[in-house]
Amino acid sequence: MRNRTILPILALIFASGLFLQQKTDLTAVEIIKKANDLRYGETSEGSMDMTLVRPTWKRSISMKMWTKGTAYSMVLITAPAKEKGQVFMKRKNEMWNYIPRISRMIKLPPSAMSQGWMGSDYTNDDMMNEGSLVSKFNHKILKTEKFENMDCYVIESVPKNDDDVVWGKKVSWISKDDFFTLKTESYDDDMYLVKTEIASEIKTFGGKRLPSKFEIIPEDNPGNKTVVVLKDIIFNKPLDESFFSQQNMKRIR
C-alpha cells in the first residue's frame, strides 16, 4: 500500500527533477535556436511598419514579409506610393531586389551587404543572415540577469569563421520563460559596440506570444534609430519553396 503511493510520487519527483534538470541545463545553442525558431517558425507571413528616425526627420515604410526557415524570405513594400511594389528576396546566400518602376531585377553584390536596407539602420546582411546566428556562431552563456523585469540568459555568440560574418561578436539577452530575444548587441571586429537591437511590447499573434516592437539603435550616429512594429503575423502556413522565385517577385502583390 505504502509502496504503491510512494512509488509514483518518487517517480514524479524524479521525473520532475529530471525535467527541471533538463530545463536549467539547456545549452547556449539550444537557447539561441529556440529563440530563433520562435521568431520565424517553420514559415511565417506577416506585415509590419518600419520607421526611420533621424535627428531632423522621420519616415515610415509599410511592408509584407514571408519567410520559410532561415534560408528564404521575401519582402514586399506596400507604402509609400513611390516605393510600393518594390520586392526584396533572399534565397540562401543570394539577395535580389526588384523595382517595378524600372522593371529591373537587381542582385545585391556582396559589397552591399553592410549597407543600410532601404536607408534604415538594418543592414542587408541583417536581412540575409538573420538565421545563420544559430549555425555560424559558437555560443556561450555568460550569466543570467534581469532585463525589463524578465529573467534572461545572457549569451555571447562568436563567429566560428571570421570570413563569413561581418560581426566580431553578438551578445543576446534571451528571456528564460518564453525565449524572447529582448536585446542584442552587435560588436565589430575590434569589439566596439556597433548597434543594439531592443524588442518590446509583447503581444499575442495567432496564439503565439511575441515581442511586437523592435528598435535598432546604431552607436555611431546619435539620434538615429529604426523602429519596426509587427502588425500581424501568422506561422506555419504551408509555403512552397517555389514561392521564393524571381518570377514570383514580379507577380506578388
Next chain:
Amino acid sequence: MEIIKLAWRNIWRNKRRTVITASSLMFAVIFGVVMRSMQLGTYDRMIDSAVRQYSGFIQVQDSAYWKDKTIDDLMPDSLLLRKEISKLPDVTGVLPRLESFALISYGNKTKGAIFQGIDPFLDNQMTQISHKVVKGSFLTKDDEGILLSQRLAGYMGVNVGDTVVLLSQGYHAVTAADVFPVRGIVKIPNPKLDRILIIGSLKRVQDFYGADGMLTSMVVNINSKNNIDKVLPEVKKIIDSGRFVALSWTDMNKELKQQIESDSVSGQIMLGILYVVIFFGILGTIIMMTAERRKEFGVMVALGMHRYYLAMIVFVETILLGLVGALTGELISTGIVSYYYRSPIKIGGEMKDIYEQFGIEPVLAFSKDFGIFLNQFYVVLALLVIAVLYSIIKITGFKIIDAIHS
C-alpha cells in the same frame, strides 16, 4: 620741350644702337604680355568651365549640406528669395539646382553619375548650354527626358531617343528609380564633368528624388569674378543665416583655386627671371652708350653745358627709347593676343591626355585684360629708369679733362 627735341635727335644719331635697345625692350614686353595673358586666360577658362558652367560663383545652400553633401540636407525652393538675390547689383542670375548621385544603366552597362536638375530656361540664359547640345534637342520646361554629357553617352553607348534607367537613393532614403528618354547629348567643356553629368528638368529631378519643391542650392552668378567680394556679403545679409549659407566659388573649388595659385606663382617667377635678364641687357647697352659718348659729354660740359641739363637729356633720351620699344611691343603683343583670344590654342597628343586627366580642358586661352598690358609697360619703364641711373651718376661725376682725352 627743347629737351625732348634734343633727346629725340640724339637717339637717332646712332640708329643701330637705338634699334637694338628698343627691340630688346619690345621683345621683353611681348614675352611678358603673351606669357601672362596666356596664363591668366587659361585660368579664366578653367574657372569658367568649372565655375560659370557648373558650380556658379556663389551658392546658397542649407547650412548642413556642404559638409556631407547628402540629399537629406536640402533647402526649400523659394521664388521670393531667388528674386530678392537677383535684384542685387552685379548679380546676373539665380538658378535653382537639385543634384545628387545616381547610377545610370543601359543594356549591360552601369556607371555612377551626377544627376543635375536645372531650370532649362534660366540655365540656358546663363550658360548658353543649349548651344553645346551636339545631338538631339535641349530640354523644355518640366521635360520628362534628360540630356547626357558626351563622353558619358559615348561610354554607355546611348543615343538620342534611347531610354536609360537611373537608380539612386532619394530624399529621406526614398528609393529613386525610374526610366528616362534621352532627349539630347551635350558637350561639357570640363572633361571631368563630361564623363559624369546627366541633366534633367528641375521638376523631373525633384520627382525622381522624392524631393518636391526642394533644392540642393541656388546658384548665384555675377557679371565678373572680381565683384565677388562685393556681392557675397550682400547675399549673406539677405539669407536666413541660421538655416542657409552662402559659399563663394573659392570655398567650393579649393582644389582649383590652389592649382591656379601655385601655377600663377611659378609663372611670376618665370617672369621675374625674364625681367632680370632684360634688366642686365638694358644696363649693358646703357653702360656701353655712356662709355661711347664720354668724349661728347666732356666736350659739352667744357663748352658750358650744365651737367644737370645733360643728365636730363640722357634721361629723356632713355625714356623716349623705352617708349618706342615698349609701345611697339604693346602693339605687336596686342595683335598676337587678340588673334589667340579669338582662336585659342588647342593642345593635342599626349599633353591633351595629361590635361584631361587633371580635369582641365586641353586649351591654352588668352586674356585681354588691360591690366596685363599696363603692368608690362610699367615694369619695363621702371627697369629702364633704374638702369639709366648709372649714366646719370657717371655724367654728374666725370672729370672733364679725362673725358675729353678719352
